[in-house]
Amino acid sequence: MSADPLLSVRNLKKHYPITKGILKKEVGRVKAVDGISFDVAPGETLGLVGESGCGKSTAATSLLRLEEPTDGQILFDGDDIVEHGDADLKAFRRRAQMMFQDPSSSFDPRMSVGESVAEPLAIHGMRDRARRRRIVEDLLERVGLSAAAYDRYPHEFSGGQKQRIALARALVLNPDLVVADEPVSALDVSIQAEIISLMRDLQTEFGLSIVFISHDLGVVREVCDRVAVMYLGEIVEVADTETLFSDPKHPYTKALLSSIPTPDPSRRNEGVELSGDVPSPSNPPSGCRFHTRCPAVIQPEAFDLEQAEWRHVLDLRLRVERGVDASDIREFLVAEGEAPTPEEVPDAAVARELRREFDVPQTLSDPNAETVLSDAISALVEGEHDEARRTLNDSFSSVCERDHPELESTSAGTSAACLRVDTERRIDPPPTS
Numbered sequence: 001m002s003a004d005p006l007l008s009v010r011n012l013k014k015h016y017p018i019t020k021g022i023l024k025k026e027v028g029r030v031k032a033v034d035g036i037s038f039d040v041a042p043g044e045t046l047g048l049v050g051e052s053g054c055g056k057s058t059a060a061t062s063l064l065r066l067e068e069p070t071d072g073q074i075l076f077d078g079d080d081i082v083e084h085g086d087a088d089l090k091a092f093r094r095r096a097q098m099m100f101q102d103p104s105s106s107f108d109p110r111m112s113v114g115e116s117v118a119e120p121l122a123i124h125g126m127r128d129r130a131r132r133r134r135i136v137e138d139l140l141e142r143v144g145l146s147a148a149a150y151d152r153y154p155h156e157f158s159g160g161q162k163q164r165i166a167l168a169r170a171l172v173l174n175p176d177l178v179v180a181d182e183p184v185s186a187l188d189v190s191i192q193a194e195i196i197s198l199m200r201d202l203q204t205e206f207g208l209s210i211v212f213i214s215h216d217l218g219v220v221r222e223v224c225d226r227v228a229v230m231y232l233g234e235i236v237e238v239a240d241t242e243t244l245f246s247d248p249k250h251p252y253t254k255a256l257l258s259s260i261p262t263p264d265p266s267r268r269n270e271g272v273e274l275s276g277d278v279p280s281p282s283n284p285p286s287g288c289r290f291h292t293r294c295p296a297v298i299q300p301e302a303f304d305l306e307q308a309e310w311r312h313v314l315d316l317r318l319r320v321e322r323g324v325d326a327s328d329i330r331e332f333l334v335a336e337g338e339a340p341t342p343e344e345v346p347d348a349a350v351a352r353e354l355r356r357e358f359d360v361p362q363t364l365s366d367p368n369a370e371t372v373l374s375d376a377i378s379a380l381v382e383g384e385h386d387e388a389r390r391t392l393n394d395s396f397s398s399v400c401e402r403d404h405p406e407l408e409s410t411s412a413g414t415s416a417a418c419l420r421v422d423t424e425r426r427i428d429p430p431p432t433s
């Protein structure tokens with residue numbers, strides 16, 4: 001980015017307290033946004049993408065101070081808006097607007113479209129009603145509606161038209177920044193394309209910076225100059241859009257990209273499957289937050305397992321840590337007709353079922369790893385849960401669980417927070433020219 005950034009977010013955090021009892025004692029925190037940093041240049045569109053619940057909307061509302069951030073700096077044109085008092089905050093709100101996903105709930109049904117769009121002008125002190133009307137009628141035309149829309153009511157318009165009206169309202173104060181939270185997700189695909197094209201035209205016309213939030217990578221590719229990928233409250237990769245799509249570096253970005261439907265039949269089976277559930281932001285995993293699901297999670301140097309095999313072994317270990325009861329497996333095998341009673345189910349069948357459940361091969365490709373695993377499984381089958389857990393933990397732990405990766409520059413000239421990227425960078429530093 002050549003120009004000074006319009007917006008610089010540094011280590012932004014938003015934690016929500018989890019409270020209990022009538023005294024509302026804090027018993028934990030949802031780390032919805034947990035230390036994100038990024039810049040947006042004048043006239044640039046930055047995409048913020050990630051699965052549902054990763055903290056995109058919280059990032060949006062916190063960076064506009066619609067909610068108070070827990071920590072961090074938000075520099076807008078060089079001033080930290082976290083420090084702003086009421087007057088400065090009001091001045092900032094003229095220059096930074098928000099657009100929401102659902103156009104239907106964005107409008108007061110009792111106010112005419114014109115009154116709704118003109119409302120920010122009135123709030124910011126424009127008393128002259130006729131002048132407000134002129135500005136709004138002009139804007140309604142620029143978003144592809146007619147000036148006559150001024151006196152009509154929101155229910156008379158379709159979803160796409162309402163989003164045009166929402167755009168007019170976001171632009172009425174001639175802002176420098178618009179934060180758009182899933183602005184086209186509620187619309188039909190054909191209408192989405194119209195609104196995206198309109199946003200682009202208006203961005204050029206108004207010289208706007210946009211933070212564009214979406215879970216839809218296809219839309220992000222259409223709209224954004226650069227993209228920041230979020231996972232569980234953190235940014236894991238930042239790249240210009242074309243590089244992100246052609247040369248993603250973070251395993252999470254690769255998985256997100258591979259889930260986009262493709263019409264090319266030869267590429268349909270390239271999907272990277274993510275294992276495991278999305279962990280809770282109130283208790284995020286240690287080290288790299290993605291290690292519980294990452295297909296590229298690093299294995300201990302002592303072993304040489306196939307990558308997928310290692311992933312499954314680690315899944316089994318993480319599950320054993322939470323508790324696996326061999327007697328449940330015995331009951332299951334009785335139901336499957338393996339034996340008449342749980343006591344009669346052979347130990348070997350329990351061990352086989354446990355491996356099958358986690359897609360772990362009946363014999364691992366690395367004999368040393370196999371010895372450890374079979375010892376641990378034998379302990380588990382005999383009800384020695386702690387012993388099994390210790391054996392697995394001693395041998396099958398990953399550096400990804402211990403070390404938290406920071407955003408580092410990659411060989412593609414982008415940034416990613418992954419220990420593999422860090423290793424690659426150290427082995428093969430990018431040219432410094």
Ligand SMILES: Nc1ncnc2c1ncn2[C@@H]1O[C@H](COP(=O)(O)OP(=O)(O)OP(=O)(O)O)[C@@H](O)[C@H]1O
Binds near residue numbers: 031052053056
């Ligand atoms: N007011 C709140 N109190 C407690 N937890 C919250 C609050 N708002 C959001 N969260 C939690 O913070 C996390 C991030 O939510 P957020 O809505 O920012 O994610 P998102 O990526 O925008 O998801 P979506 O696309 O589904 O809106 C979620 O676990 C959510 O449940």
